[in-house]
Amino acid sequence: MKKLSYILFSFISLVLATASCSGPEEENPVIQTPTKLVLNTPATANQYVDLGYDKEAGTVNFTCSQADYGFAASANYYMQVSLDATFANFVELADAYTSCNLNVKANQIAEAICKLRGIKSEETYTDEPARKVYFRVRSQILKYEDTSILSNVVAMEKIKGYFALRLPGYIYLVGAPEGWSGPSEDNKAHYEAWKLFEDENAVGSKVYYGEFDIPADKFQFRFYSALTGWDKDSYGSQEKDAPKDINMTNGIYDGAIVKGKGSYNLPGWTGGKVKIIVNMSNDSKMTVKFEKVG
Numbered sequence: 001m002k003k004l005s006y007i008l009f010s011f012i013s014l015v016l017a018t019a020s021c022s023g024p025e026e027e028n029p030v031i032q033t034p035t036k037l038v039l040n041t042p043a044t045a046n047q048y049v050d051l052g053y054d055k056e057a058g059t060v061n062f063t064c065s066q067a068d069y070g071f072a073a074s075a076n077y078y079m080q081v082s083l084d085a086t087f088a089n090f091v092e093l094a095d096a097y098t099s100c101n102l103n104v105k106a107n108q109i110a111e112a113i114c115k116l117r118g119i120k121s122e123e124t125y126t127d128e129p130a131r132k133v134y135f136r137v138r139s140q141i142l143k144y145e146d147t148s149i150l151s152n153v154v155a156m157e158k159i160k161g162y163f164a165l166r167l168p169g170y171i172y173l174v175g176a177p178e179g180w181s182g183p184s185e186d187n188k189a190h191y192e193a194w195k196l197f198e199d200e201n202a203v204g205s206k207v208y209y210g211e212f213d214i215p216a217d218k219f220q221f222r223f224y225s226a227l228t229g230w231d232k233d234s235y236g237s238q239e240k241d242a243p244k245d246i247n248m249t250n251g252i253y254d255g256a257i258v259k260g261k262g263s264y265n266l267p268g269w270t271g272g273k274v275k276i277i278v279n280m281s282n283d284s285k286m287t288v289k290f291e292k293v294g
Contacts, residue, residue, distance in 0.1 A: 132158075
């Protein structure tokens with residue numbers, strides 16, 4: 001009986017000792033800075049790749065080695081694109097990948113090529129033959145900047161791009177400040193000066209910003225999302241076609257905006273600059289803000 005008790009006591013002591021030794025290391029692993037990250041040359045590296053073949057769902061596949069951080073780290077992988085092997089200028093694509101198998105969106109590569117070429121608009125875009133494009137991967141554990149590491153560079157020889165820039169969206173201010181010229185394509189040049197734009201870093205947000213100098217007694221207007229005539233694509237203070245009086249408190253008006261032709265009207269406006277924010281991100285709760293500048 002004594003022998004059995006001794007064996008049982010020894011076994012429990014061994015289990016406790018093992019647990020006390022392994023616990024802290026597992027709970028607080030030491031992060032190593034990796035020294036090597038290998039991006040493999042894609043099987044399609046020497047093939048003709050038309051990025052515009054499937055603009056919505058097309059991808060280009062890349063694989064890489066897993067960066068060694070000293071433990072099973074959950075790292076993110078980011079693709080970088082350049083038009084020269086030195087990566088003096090490059091674009092890091094928006095998507096983060098959690099595995100070493102990266103299906104990179106073709107439209108993101110095409111957009112990066114446009115940016116690297118200095119394209120600013122569709123009017124300045126010129127078509128070009130398939131060209132060599134360079135790629136590398138960056139790996140990093142989130143929240144640990146010093147864990148970032150870059151891979152080697154690989155080239156794809158024949159990449160055919162297209163105009164793929166995602167430009168900020170815009171709406172138009174239409175009303176007394178610009179002379180009620182009329183939201184038609186014939187007046188497109190006139191309304192260039194009366195656009196509100198999305199932020200360049202928030203394309204697709206449907207939040208529009210503008211600043212305008214509104215003359216005295218001319219604070220009456222609404223907004224149009226397209227130059228398709230008076231009766232379409234109009235947004236304002238109310239649905240019916242009639243101005244609605246508003247008031248500013250400490251130089252600010254916050255209110256709703258709805259689909260309709262009701263204009264915002266501020267009686268007694270003495271003139272000056274106004275910052276405008278139109279938030280159409282939520283169709284059921286769109287808002288507008290006017291703020292007097294100075």
